[in-house]
Each structure stands twice: as structure tokens, then as C-alpha cells.
Amino acid sequence: AAVPTTAGPPMGRPAALAHPMGLELVDGPVMPGNRLGVTEDAAMFAENRGQVAGPARFVSLFGPPVWLTDEGLRLRVFPPSREPHRGGGASSSAPPVSVTGAHVFLSFEGIEQDARLVGIDRATTRANYFIGDDPKHWVSHVPTWSRVRYSSLYPGIDVDIHGTPGRPEYDLIVAPGADLGAVVVRVEGAGRVSLQPNGELRIETAGGVLRQAPPRTWEEDGDGRAHSIPCGYCLLDSTHYAFEAPGRHDNRRLIVDPMLVYSTLLGSSGADDARSVAVDATGAAVVVGETAG
Numbered sequence: 001a002a003v004p005t006t007a008g009p010p011m012g013r014p015a016a017l018a019h020p021m022g023l024e025l026v027d028g029p030v031m032p033g034n035r036l037g038v039t040e041d042a043a044m045f046a047e048n049r050g051q052v053a054g055p056a057r058f059v060s061l062f063g064p065p066v067w068l069t070d071e072g073l074r075l076r077v078f079p080p081s082r083e084p085h086r087g088g089g090a091s092s093s094a095p096p097v098s099v100t101g102a103h104v105f106l107s108f109e110g111i112e113q114d115a116r117l118v119g120i121d122r123a124t125t126r127a128n129y130f131i132g133d134d135p136k137h138w139v140s141h142v143p144t145w146s147r148v149r150y151s152s153l154y155p156g157i158d159v160d161i162h163g164t165p166g167r168p169e170y171d172l173i174v175a176p177g178a179d180l181g182a183v184v185v186r187v188e189g190a191g192r193v194s195l196q197p198n199g200e201l202r203i204e205t206a207g208g209v210l211r212q213a214p215p216r217t218w219e220e221d222g223d224g225r226a227h228s229i230p231c232g233y234c235l236l237d238s239t240h241y242a243f244e245a246p247g248r249h250d251n252r253r254l255i256v257d258p259m260l261v262y263s264t265l266l267g268s269s270g271a272d273d274a275r276s277v278a279v280d281a282t283g284a285a286v287v288v289g290e291t292a293g
Contacts, residue, residue, distance in 0.1 A: 063165025102207030119145030
């Protein structure tokens with residue numbers, strides 16, 4: 001359950017855990033033992049009402065930053081990083097750790113002009129962004145969603161965005177008779193895109209590796225029962241890929257469910273405690289806290 005919503009923005013800049021996207025408060029004060037006030041088991045996306053510059057329509061709240069634009073997903077990939085254990089516990093005087101990353105854009109090519117990006121599973125939680133000391137730049141009571149849909153992205157095809165923090169998923173929902181081959185994804189910001197022998201799609205970047213396991217795929221019969229079928233990626237060239245499901249029945253609804261996995265690490269194999277996270281002028285994340293192990 002969400003923490004009760006506050007009546008309005010607090011006086012002055014609230015002293016709470018900062019988020020790489022600028023999130024400091026989620027539906028009320030951050031309580032001891034419940035720093036963000038909501039579960040982080042599912043991805044959540046907030047409408048962009050000016051809290052993030054640029055073309056993003058929705059922005060993620062937890063995990064590595066994910067921005068949803070009209071054309072696709074923009075991801076921030078961070079490199080593996082381990083910090084030495086700080087004896088005696090973390091404090092606000094601990095030197096910040098600056099972590100650089102890479103931007104990767106997965107854009108859908110050849111989409112319909114009337115495609116729409118809409119939230120479809122609205123959450124009860126609202127997000128408040130208090131960035132800087134000027135209240136004019138604060139954005140509060142922003143609606144959040146656990147699932148966002150690219151509606152009619154291709155003829156007969158919707159794309160749903162959901163998942164868990166650090167593991168965003170995009171489902172291709174293909175209506176009977178629609179052409180799965182129409183879906184073409186362009187990768188920008190990667191050094192190399194390759195298809196592995198096990199069917200995994202590997203996207204190498206300066207900030208780390210994005211992996212897409214072979215997509216879980218099923219079709220639904222007339223009674224609504226799901227039947228798993230094989231499906232894989234088709235690498236078109238060095239920057240484009242598509243999907244192929246050769247055993248598909250064209251008269252059935254098809255669901256293709258890839259999962260993006262970040263092959264990166266921030267912290268250690270022991271206990272980690274991030275006291276504050278922010279973004280500097282270059283877009284790098286600055287983490288202050290303690291890590292052991």
C-alpha cells in the first residue's frame with residue numbers, strides 16, 4: 001500500500017533519499033525502514049510533466065533509468081563498479097562516487113503515424129519531484145503507471161512496457177493476421193550488436209552489456225488458452241533486429257515477451273547502503289553510501 005499523500009510540497013528542500021531521476025518523495029514522507037514508501041517489485045513509470053528535460057513521455061522510478069519516448073526506449077547503462085568498504089559506517093562526509101554510463105536507444109522503425117503512448121495500469125502512488133531550491137521547478141502529484149502501452153504501433157500490433165526494476169520488458173501483442181515481421185528495432189549508442197548461439201541478443205555499450213534472452217512467446221487459441229511456440233531474433237544488420245516465429249498460426253493472437261537484462265554491478269557482494277543518489281551536470285550518477293564485501 002502506498003504511504004498517504006502529503007497535503008502539499010514541504011517547506012524548503014526535503015532531506016530525503018534522492019533518486020537518479022530526481023525523485024525524493026513518493027506519496028508522503030520517507031519513513032525509517034521504508035525509504036521509498038512503495039514496493040520496488042514492479043517497474044513504475046511516471047508521466048513526464050517537466051521533471052525530466054527532453055522528449056521522454058514517461059520515466060522510470062526505480063532501477064537504471066528508462067525513458068519512454070514516442071519512438072521507443074532510451075536506457076542508461078552503467079559499467080561494473082565496486083567500491084571499497086568504508087569502515088565505521090557511511091556518513092554525509094563520505095566522498096561521492098561518480099559513475100558514468102552510456103545511453104542506448106531502442107527505437108521502433110516504420111511505426112504508424114497515429115500510434116499513441118499511453119499508461120494503461122495506473123498505480124495508486126503519485127510521485128513528487130523536488131529538484132533544486134526553487135519551488136517553481138518542483139513537480140508534484142505526478143501519476144504513475146505499472147504498464148505503458150504503445151497503442152497501434154504497427155497495424156494490429158501494440159507494444160506494452162512493464163517489468164521489474166533493472167529488468168524492463170516490452171511485450172509485442174500481435175493481433176490475428178497481423179505481421180510480426182513489421183516490427184523492426186534500431187539500436188543506437190551500442191558498440192556492437194550480436195546474436196549468440198543460445199539465441200540471446202547481446203548489445204555491448206561503453207557502460208556495460210544489455211542482454212535479451214530468447215523471447216518467451218505464446219499464442220492464444222479461441223478459448224483463450226496459451227500455447228508456447230518458438231520465437232527468436234533476426235539480426236538484419238549491425239544496428240537493426242526483428243523477430244521471427246515460424247511456427248505461428250496466423251489466426252491466433254500472439255504475445256512476444258523479450259526481457260532486457262543489465263550485465264552491470266554497482267556495489268559489492270556484501271551489504272550495500274546508498275544514502276543519497278543524484279545526477280550531476282554531465283548526466284553521471286553520484287552515489288554516496290557504504291558498501292561491504
